[in-house]
Amino acid sequence: MRKSLFPVLMCFTCAFFMNSLSAEAQSSDDGSILLSDYAYTPEDNLVGTIVIQGAEDASAEDFVLRGDNAGKFKIKKGNQLFIRGKYAKSAEKWVDLAIGTADGQLSADFRILKDQFHTNGVIAHRGAWKNTKVPQNSIASFEEAVKLGCEGSEFDVHLSADSVTILFHDRDKEGLVIEKTSYKDLSEERLSNGEVLPELVDFLKAAMNQNTTKMVLEIKPSAVSKERGIALTEMVVRQVREAKAQAWVDYISFGYDICQRLLELDPYANVAYLNGDKAPSEVAADKLFGLDYNQKVFREHPDWITEAKEQGLTLNVWTVNKAEDMDWFLEKEFDFITTDEPELLLEKVKK
Structure with missing residues (x-):
């Protein structure tokens, strides 16, 4: 039987795309305008510091504000x-702004x-799906987490064979x-609810219609190959930037190389590590945001809780679904608890 050329062509196309994407992302590591933060409150109108990645000594005169909202x-x-x-x-819940260098x-x-x-520390694992009967990792499960009032909603991102982030x-x-x-x-x-398997770009757009629940984006x-994981990472960061979603998104991953690449691409991003095999001192030395480990890890290494705080x-912990386990981590004053039972956890944190 004659073999189809489709798998070969697809592999070649993917390899070419990943190499091109990696080269593009690498070249853009330096020379990009970044903000150290993207949000303000009515009480604190400082947004963040403007930097040129790789040239942090630029003065205020090097930047100009552009667009209809520049005067704000x-x-x-x-x-x-x-x-x-x-x-x-x-x-207004948000304001769009263009920032450029004076030389254009x-x-x-x-x-x-x-x-x-919200600041209740409740992270809905794959969205609020279990008790709402909507699919995991769907736009609907994120919207249910928003309705509940969760601080964050976690979701997982893969790369398809034809390089679509899903x-x-x-x-x-x-x-x-x-x-x-x-x-x-x-x-x-x-x-199961009739929703099309979400692409990341569509999910970002839908989730940015509110400003009360953060997106906790897990890069798989x-x-x-490790190279393909890095290519996914670079594509995700690019899509988040293009959507102007930085204020909404925190990152997590089991891949330490992925976490490190995220911080190379955006040194101000909140990035937490999932795998549970690194002590807090090592994670802190690499300037990550936090530990996001399975609850068994913290019970086996209770000293890591104190060390991480120091x-x-x-501190985030997953996946905590039993009431007694929630109580244990709340007593230890964890910053976040990831759960399939956000309704139960919300009841506890409101007491």
Whole structure:
């Protein structure tokens, strides 16, 4: 039987795409305009510090504000970006702003967000799906987490064979290996609520309609190669930037190389490590945001809880579904608890 050229062509195309993406991302590591933060509150109108990645010594005069909303902001000493007081107190949930260099060589668009995120530490695992009967890792499960008032909603991102970033937890869907199957084939069967298998770009757009629940974006390591996992990481960061979603997104991953690459691409991103095999001192030395370990790890290494706090790391734990376990981690004053039972955990934190 004559063999089809499709798998060969797909592999060649994916390899070419990943090499091109990696080269593009590598070249953009330096020379990009970044913000150290993207949000303000009515009480604190400091947004963040403007930097050129790789040239942090730029002065305030090097930057200009552009666009219809430029007059709502001002740059102060040390490249600090402020939203003007009356706009910080307005009803707007976000404001779009373009920032460029005075010589016109660099420019970037940002969505500056009014920070009204909940601070209850409740992270809905794959969204709020279990008690709402909606699919995991769906737009609907994120929306249910928002309705509940969760601080964050976690979801998983894979790369399909034709390099589409999609939301799904397992490595295979209905017997189809995600990394070896096209998005068209993966999405032929809709989710149980009729929703199409979400692409990341569509999910970001839908989740940015509010400013109370954060996206906790898990980048899945590749089973094919580490290079493919890095290519996924670079694509995810690019799509988050293009969507102007930085204020909404925190990152997590089981791949330490992925965590490190995230911080190379955006040194100000909140990045936490999932695998549970590194002590807090090592994670802190690499400037990660926090530990996000399975509850068994923290019970086996209770000293890591104290050490993490001393190192200035945040503490998240997964997946905590029993009431007595929730009580234990609440008593230990964890910053976040990831759960399939956000309703129960919310009841506890409100007491």
